[in-house]
Amino acid sequence: MLNALVTLAAEEGESQNPLLPAYYDIIWSAVCFIVILAVFWRIVLPRMQKLLDERAAAIEGNIAKADEAQRKAEAALEEYTAQLADARREAGEIRDAAREDGKKILAEAKDAAASEAARITATAHAQIEAERQSALVSLRSEVGTLALDLAGGVIGETLSDDAKAQAVVDRFLAELEADEAAKAAAGQKQGL
DSSP, X not given: OHHHHHXXXXXXXXXXXTTSOOHHHHHHHHHHHHHHHHHIIIIIHXXXXXXXXXXXXXXXXXXXXXXXXXXXXXXXXXXXXXXXXHHHHHHHHHHHHHHHHHHHHHHHXXXXXXXXXXXXXXXXXXXXXXXXXXXXXXXXXXXXXXXXXXXXHHHTSOOOOHHHHXXXXXXXXXXXXXXXXXXXXXXXXXXX
């Protein structure tokens, strides 16, 4: 039986080329290919194109958003840098103003202290001079009284004429002051 099939195939095969299919196979294959091509062309390809267009639009939108975000970030960075530079400049100005104010306050404090010291010194000098004058007046009266009492004790009588006695005491004290002033002037000449 196998021999019969091989013989039959060999007889049929002599009339046709085994590499070329039969015409009806080519026609039905072409019809199937055209139907599949039409379905693909009408249904699948537009859907694929729509999907690719949506994806491209989404990508372009994301790229545009990224570019916009980058521009905003760069603008924000520039603004931040400018604000930082302004803040540093302003801090420098404030620091310089504070130094100047500190110098002014220090100078004012020194001036106030110097004027207060001068006022206190002047007040002290005036008080010392007033006390010196008070002591001098008190001393004159006491020295005059003691001198009159002493002179009265030496003479043996009391000197009762107060005006005359006061004049003698004043003349005596003036001579003593003149002698003291002359000695002080002579001491200064020798020191030079």
